[in-house]
Amino acid sequence: MSIFQQIVAIDFVEQFERGAQSYLAAKKEYYANHANRALECIKGALDRSPRSARLLDVGCGGGDDFHSYLEMGFCNLFGVDPSKSMVLAASKALPAIKISDGKWEQLNFPDADIDIVVGNFSMQYCENIDRGIDEAVRVLKRGGYFVVAVSHPTFDGVHGQHYSGKNSLVTANLYNGKFSVKYPGHSLSEYLSENFFRNFRLVKLTEFFSAANSRAVPSGLCVVGTKE
Numbered sequence: 528m529s530i531f532q533q534i535v536a537i538d539f540v541e542q543f544e545r546g547a548q549s550y551l552a553a554k555k556e557y558y559a560n561h562a563n564r565a566l567e568c569i570k571g572a573l574d575r576s577p578r579s580a581r582l583l584d585v586g587c588g589g590g591d592d593f594h595s596y597l598e599m600g601f602c603n604l605f606g607v608d609p610s611k612s613m614v615l616a617a618s619k620a621l622p623a624i625k626i627s628d629g630k631w632e633q634l635n636f637p638d639a640d641i642d643i644v645v646g647n648f649s650m651q652y653c654e655n656i657d658r659g660i661d662e663a664v665r666v667l668k669r670g671g672y673f674v675v676a677v678s679h680p681t682f683d684g685v686h687g688q689h690y691s692g693k694n695s696l697v698t699a700n701l702y703n704g705k706f707s708v709k710y711p712g713h714s715l716s717e718y719l720s721e722n723f724f725r726n727f728r729l730v731k732l733t734e735f736f737s738a739a740n741s742r743a744v745p746s747g748l749c750v751v752g753t754k755e
């Protein structure tokens with residue numbers, strides 16, 4: 528079986544659908560003892576936004592990050608995730624927040640409806656990043672914020688099982704190896720694409736090291752843009 532056929536055979540959402548409870552448990556255990564650098568970057572980018580902003584978390588998983596956004600004072604929160612188990616877990620944990628089925632490639636929100644689109648380690652699961660960017664552009668108001676943290680392409684290239692070219696596949700062992708996931712490999716220029724720069728002004732680019740990563744390459748990337 529070629530790498531391309533293997534990728535076609537992998538349902539990147541199914542791994543969370545099947546493993547939602549183990550993912551959430553492993554994450555909770557890990558972050559009880561480690562700083563969440565991706566969330567810190569996202570929160571830093573949100574700090575100056577009005578708390579009445581309509582904030583959409585794409586690929587919100589079990590909804591953990593909403594606790595931080597609520598603590599910061601945001602009160603118009605929405606979440607989407609393509610995994611039904613995740614939507615269920617998040618809705619159960621946060622009944623006051625509207626969490627529904629959706630993904631980067633298809634956000635079920637009207638045009639120019641949202642002030643801030645955030646994504647914490649969800650965009651890398653898109654096979655076509657540009658389609659995700661298109662949808663973010665569509666739902667964001669002019670001047671709205673795009674705040675996305677992803678696994679760093681360089682880190683994935685060095686530490687994931689990586690195959691060059693369009694058909695690359697990354698295997699990441701998250702949370703001290705307690706949860707293993709696969710996603711398509713992406714290059715930096717897929718996130719900071721011509722499409723991105725056509726629609727957004729780049730406000731900030733941060734490369735961060737996860738608390739457990741003492742290696743030479745950063746493990747995460749946070750992109751902040753405003754819609755022009």
Ligand SMILES: C[S@@+](CC[C@H](N)C(=O)[O-])C[C@H]1O[C@@H](n2cnc3c(N)ncnc32)[C@H](O)[C@@H]1O
Nearest residue numbers: 543586587588610613630631647648649652653
């Ligand atoms: C690593 S988890 C991160 C969840 C959450 N943001 C967090 O920080 O805990 C990745 C999430 O992305 C979701 N996901 C997978 N493919 C996606 C896509 N194409 N668009 C949006 N979310 C996706 C998964 O279902 C999963 O809940």
